[in-house]
């Protein structure tokens with residue numbers, strides 16, 4: 001398995017990745033990149049975005065960044081953020097789709113505390129999203145903390161992301177069971193912004209097992225602890241046009257357009273970063289919402305017409321409690337008389353695709 005295979009210290013890798021003579025982003029024999037046509041979509045207040053993807057700058061993908069961007073434009077995305085391992089990929093691509101710089105701060109340490117379970121490794125990954133590439137050199141001078149504590153290592157990546165001017169996302173918590181609710185909650189109190197609840201790579205273990213909760217329940221435990229961390233869906237894609245060939249060789253393919261975010265924002269990197277920070281978005285693996293409305297203590301969701309089939313709308317509260325469930329295309333829940341600290345909605349279609357809204361908290365009367 002190639003994914004997340006780097007093992008050096010973060011500072012060292014940042015230093016490596018920012019040398020003045022960085023290798024060319026595109027192989028000399030790579031095909032020319034045409035301007036990709038945008039896939040037609042119904043008018044929407046939301047931008048479709050990808051927060052986790054890899055190119056050949058990661059070392060574990062064979063696809064040049066320009067071809068990755070073209071692939072996502074062809075799949076109807078409004079913006080993508082490159083998140084190569086310990087390297088800021090920043091390219092300009094023609095066309096309407098925004099291509100934004102990011103990095104997967106990949107701390108694969110030889111040990112960690114609490115220690116990994118049998119057969120597991122310490123793979124602690126945080127995405128720094130929509131960062132300022134000009135700040136990378138200053139960050140490279142910052143050493144990794146002299147600790148194997150998972151919370152401190154994750155917090156270090158959150159601090160690096162802040163210094164890069166980006167927002168932070170804790171990736172695939174159930175991959176090698178890297179982060180449980182206690183760890184995510186503690187890092188959340190240190191400024192972590194986002195948590196992948198649906199990393200759609202094939203080995204992310206989103207569903208958990210008999211000894212580990214699924215990632216959605218993990219998120220509810222984090223929210224119930226008082227941390228404000230918003231949930232995302234992502235691809236963590238490494239394979240694009242080559243996915244079929246990879247499968248034909250009997251290897252695992254990590255493919256795109258499986259999990260994404262829909263962000264209510266203007267089409268600029270700054271506006272998208274702000275909207276992600278305040279939680280004005282929903283996560284999706286295939287269900288499209290027309291609107292998510294918050295009015296005082298009421299959360300209302302409405303399905304878009306291009307999300308066909310039967311749907312169930314579930315309202316979830318503290319610790320994963322089911323507060324209400326409705327069949328149909330529009331539903332609301334009033335938190336006012338509920339015991340729960342928050343309410344969030346998850347919409348599921350009859351094929352198992354989902355959309356997750358961010359939580360509306362009591363007392364504050366809003367998300368932020």
Ligand SMILES: [Zn+2]
Nearest residue numbers: 004104125171
């Ligand atoms: Zn990762």
Ligand SMILES: [Zn+2]
Nearest residue numbers: 052054104236
């Ligand atoms: Zn990744």
